[in-house]
Amino acid sequence: xxxxxxxxxxxxxxxxxxxxxxxxxxxxxxxxxxxxxxxxxxxxxxxxxxxxxxxxxxxxxxxxxxxxxxxxxxxxxxxxxxxxxxxxxxxxxxxxxxxxxxxxxxxxxxxxxxxxxxxxxxxxxxxxxxxxxxxxxxxxxxxxxxxxxxxxxxxxxxxxxxxxxxxxxxxxxxxxxxxxxxxxxxxxxxxxxxxxxxxxxxxxxxxxxxxxxxxxxxxxxxxxxxxxxxxxxxxxxxxxxxxxxxxxxxxxxxxxxxxxxxxxxxxxxxxxxxxxxxxxxxxxxxxxxxxxxxxxxxxxxxxxxxxxxxxxxxxxxxxxxxxxxxxxxxxxxxxxxxxxxxxxxxxxxxxxxxxxxxxxxxxxxxxxxxxxxxxxxxxxxxxxxxxxxxxxxxxxxxxxxxxxxxx
Numbered sequence: 186x187x188x189x190x191x192x193x194x195x196x197x198x199x200x201x202x203x204x205x206x207x208x209x210x211x212x213x214x215x216x217x218x219x220x221x222x223x224x225x226x227x228x229x230x231x232x233x234x235x236x237x238x239x240x241x242x243x244x245x246x247x248x249x250x251x252x253x254x255x256x257x258x259x260x261x262x263x264x265x266x267x268x269x270x271x272x273x274x275x276x277x278x279x280x281x282x283x284x285x286x287x288x289x290x291x292x293x294x295x296x297x298x299x300x301x302x303x304x305x306x307x308x309x310x311x312x313x314x315x316x317x318x319x320x321x322x323x324x325x326x327x328x329x330x331x332x333x334x335x336x337x338x339x340x341x342x343x344x345x346x347x348x349x350x351x352x353x354x355x356x357x358x359x360x361x362x363x364x365x366x367x368x369x370x371x372x373x374x375x376x377x378x379x380x381x382x383x384x385x386x387x388x389x390x391x392x393x394x395x396x397x398x399x400x401x402x403x404x405x406x407x408x409x410x411x412x413x414x415x416x417x418x419x420x421x422x423x424x425x426x427x428x429x430x431x432x433x434x435x436x437x438x439x440x441x442x443x444x445x446x447x448x449x450x451x452x453x454x455x456x457x458x459x460x461x462x463x464x465x466x467x468x469x470x471x472x473x474x475x476x477x478x479x480x481x482x483x484x485x486x487x488x489x490x491x492x493x494x495x496x497x498x499x500x501x502x503x504x505x506x507x508x509x510x511x512x513x514x515x516x517x518x519x520x521x522x523x524x525x526x527x528x529x530x531x532x533x534x535x536x537x538x539x540x541x542x543x544x545x546x547x548x549x550x551x552x553x554x555x556x557x558x559x560x561x562x563x564x565x566x567x568x569x570x571x572x573x574x575x576x577x578x579x580x581x582x583x584x585x586x587x588x589x590x591x592x
Contacts, residue, residue, distance in 0.1 A: 198370035199324030202305035207331035209297015237542040243295035244538035251531020270296040278352035306514040318463025394522030411572035418544030444499035455507025468516040479505035
C-alpha cells in the first residue's frame, strides 16, 4: 500500500467519507424515486412528504449522536458510523411498504448525508489549522466526484439489475472498503492530534474552545447560521422543483440537465480557489461574499426567461455551493475553537439537513398555492439580503475569543 504522509492520509479519509456520504444525498436517493413510487404505488406528493419528514427526524437525532465524536476515539467513532451506513443501505434494499420507506429514508439521510459528511468535515477542521481551507476543499471533491460519476453508473445498473440488488451491492462495498480505509488513514489519530502540533499550540493556546451550550447563547451563531442555511434550502428547492421552473420559463426539457454541468464545473473551480482564499484571508472575512453569487443568480431567474439564463443561474449557484462547502466547516473552527467542534458541527449539520426539508416544503407550498417561480425567487432574495445585512452589522465581532490570562 502507498506510504502517504499523515496529512495526506487524513485528507484521503475525508475524501472517501464525503464520497460515500452521497448514498444519503438527495441527488442519489432521487435516482430510485421512480422505482420506489412504482413498487409502493405512491404519488410524487406522498414521496415528498415522507422524504421531508424523515429528513427532519434524521436532523434531530444527528444533534445528539453527532456530538459523540468529541467523546469517542475517532477510529471507534468512524467504525460505528460505517456500521450504521452498512445497516442502513442493506435495510433500504428490503423496503416493501410505506413504513419501511420512512425508516429507510431516515436511516440513509442520518447515516449518509448526516454522519458521513459530519465525521469527515469535523475531522479535517479539527486536525488542520494552517491549511484547513485547502484540506476542506480537497475532501469535498469526494462529493463532487460522486455527483459526476454515480448518476451515470446507477442509471446503467438499473437497466440491468433490480434496485434492491444495487442497494445490496452498495452495502457490501461499504463494509469491505471503508473499514480498510479507516484503519489505514486514522488509526493513530486522537482528539488532540493537530497539524504542526507545536506551532498549533503556540498560536492557539490563548484561544477559547466553546462548548455547545455556550455557542447557543451567542447571538453571532444565529446570524451566521442564517447565512449558512440559505444555500441548502434554496438550492434543494430549485433541484427538487426543476421541472416546474423549466415549465414556467418555457425552457426545453434538456436545458436544466445541461445547466447542471455548468453547476458542477463552477462548484469544482470554486472549491479549488476557496481553500486557498480561506487559508490566506480566513473564513470569517470571506463569509459575507458566500451568498452573493446565489443572490445574483436569483435576480437572473426573476428577470430573464431565455434559455441561456439557466446556465448562468445554475453556474452562480455552483459558485455559492463551492464556497459554502468550505466555509460551512472552517468558520465554526475559527470562531469557536476545535475542542468541542464535533458537538457544534453536529448541531450545524443537523440545521443544514433540516433546512433542506424546509426548502422542499416551502417551495412546494408556494407552488401549490399558485405563486410563480418569480415570486419564489423574490422570497429567496429577501431572505438572503436580510441575513447578509445582519451579518454585515456584526462583521467586526466575528473573531475568536481569547482566554483571559488572569488567574
